[in-house]
Amino acid sequence: MNPRKMLAMVRRELVSSFASPVAYVLLGIFALLTGYFFYVRIQMYTFLSLQFMRYQGQIPALNTGNFIIQPLYANLGVILLLLMPIITMKSYAEEKRNGTKELIMTSPVTLMEIVLGKFIAACIVFIAMLALTLSVPVILHVYASADSGILITTYIGR
Numbered sequence: 001m002n003p004r005k006m007l008a009m010v011r012r013e014l015v016s017s018f019a020s021p022v023a024y025v026l027l028g029i030f031a032l033l034t035g036y037f038f039y040v041r042i043q044m045y046t047f048l049s050l051q052f053m054r055y056q057g058q059i060p061a062l063n064t065g066n067f068i069i070q071p072l073y074a075n076l077g078v079i080l081l082l083l084m085p086i087i088t089m090k091s092y093a094e095e096k097r098n099g100t101k102e103l104i105m106t107s108p109v110t111l112m113e114i115v116l117g118k119f120i121a122a123c124i125v126f127i128a129m130l131a132l133t134l135s136v137p138v139i140l141h142v143y144a145s146a147d148s149g150i151l152i153t154t155y156i157g158r
Contacts, residue, residue, distance in 0.1 A: 001116075005109050009117025010124070013091060017125060022090055026083055026125075030076075031132045037075045038136055041068045064140060065150035073154045076133065080126070087125050091118045130155065 017023045045067045052062070095101040104114060140146035 001110060001112055006113040006117045006120070009109065009114055010120045013118055013121030014124060016094060017087070017091070017121065023087070023125060026086060027129060027132060030079060030083060030129050033079050034072075034076060034133050034136070037072050038068075038139075041072050063147070064144045065147045068140065068144075069146065069150050069154060072136065080129070083129070084122070084126065088118070088122050091122065 045062065045064070048067065049062055095104060105111075137146060137151045140151075
């Protein structure tokens with residue numbers, strides 16, 4: 001297996017992914033849904049804080065990990081479960097649609113290099129999607145006492 005050929009395949013896949021609007025639309029949908037779910041969880045956290053203050057006369061220390069972080073990233077996991085097949089299937093369907101499948105299969109690139117190149121390119125798009133959610137921990141650290149351990153393990157994948 002030649003790493004240069006595999007990296008050429010990764011580069012080719014990334015260029016084809018970001019040359020079409022499909023990747024940008026998926027990134028935009030993911031960012032909008034992340035913002036919406038984050039807003040909903042913050043609203044629920046605020047409502048519960050105010051209810052506790054109303055009944056007890058003080059604001060208890062609610063755990064942001066249980067009320068915001070874990071439900072938010074559980075919802076985002078379901079969204080990613082629906083969006084990732086679009087990214088991977090687009091990669092293979094585009095080869096067939098453009099007629100380049102036969103060209104790639106007859107090139108001096110092995111099947112393993114093709115598959116790994118497409119897989120690594122899909123992983124890079126996935127990492128770009130996760131990078132869009134990095135504003136959530138920043139906002140939580142600025143305005144609340146977010147548990148760093150829960151954030152890190154949630155990003156790693158529990």
